[in-house]
Amino acid sequence: MNIFMAAVYSNGYKPGQNRFVKLNDREKDAIVNIPHILESWHYVGKQKFVDEMRADGAKIFLDSGAFSAWTLGVQLSITEYCDYIKRNIDILRIEDNAIMASVLDGIGDPLQTYRNQLEMEQLGAKPLPCFHFGEDERYLEYYIKNYSYITIGGMVGKTTQQLVTWLDRIWNKYLVNGSGNAKIKVHAFGVTSISLMERYPWYSCDSSSWIQSAAFGNIITPNYTKSTLAFPISVSEKSPSRHEAGQHVSTLTQVEQDYIFQCLERDGFTYERLSTVYESRAAYNIWAFGVINTLINAAHSEKFKATVQELF
Secondary structure: OEEEEEOOOOOOOOOOOOOHHHOOHHHHHHHHOOOOEEEEHHHHOOHHHHHHHHHOOOOEEEEOOHHHHHHOOOOOOHHHHHHHHHHOHHHEOEEOOEEOEEOOOOOOOHHHHHHHHHHHHHOOOOOEOEEEOOOOHHHHHHHHHHOOEEEEEOOOOOOHHHHHHHHHHHHHHHHEOOOOEEOOEEEEOOOOOHHHHHHOOOOEEEEOHHHHHHHOOEEEEEOOOOOOOEEEEEOOOOOHHHHOOOOEHHHOOHHHHHHHHHHHHHOOOOHHHHHHOHHHHHHHHHHHHHHHHHHHHHHOOOEOOOOOOOOO
């Protein structure tokens, strides 16, 4: 599985952009070496971003950004989106002849998403189809039958338990064969829970947790504890959790603090910068997700064991 970091260019973290210059050498190294990046057309549609990505030799997974546009009341043009894909094919990731650009979603309307899929194909864009949480499963059956790589969306805002219940069902019923192996490649949009990344045989997923955690004053610590793969911990000197025992690095026991400081030093980061520099936390979290990705792949069986018994 590949974890794509969402919105790296659109947040200004790559070389030549405004946040990159605020990083030290170790942090820059983490940013420069991100292997998988996803961007939304809604945000990187401007030529400025295209030029920056092209100059950087980028190969990105492109999301339409339809959900973000919908929340802002912005109407996206399917013709303009297709034109963008065709004009900028050199900066898009392509695997096994599949262009990693998603369909323009019809938010809350699976029929419109399906129609958009067909229209984009007629316009020569050939996007990856998208099936959303709670939609009529006949659409999923169609996509599985006709495509080798699909995406799953509509999961943002749902609880982990809601998603486990739903995902267990569709993986068990539609997406794996009798041996538990995925029938096709499946991408998960907007997954923030590492447990969900581990639970299913995704081919790829994307997450913006790296920047969301940084904004809340947290870093995502990979493998710093034996009880879980990774966990967020508050480090910002401005965090209100500084006044709560066990909720901030400064309020942990001395033994726990020493261990975390040793890990940070070992990995080339400093607590002083992480506690005071927002961009430093973001760079650290990107590095951490690379470690998490490696750990998941090392432990993952690439199978999903059926846990749902259908009545009919």
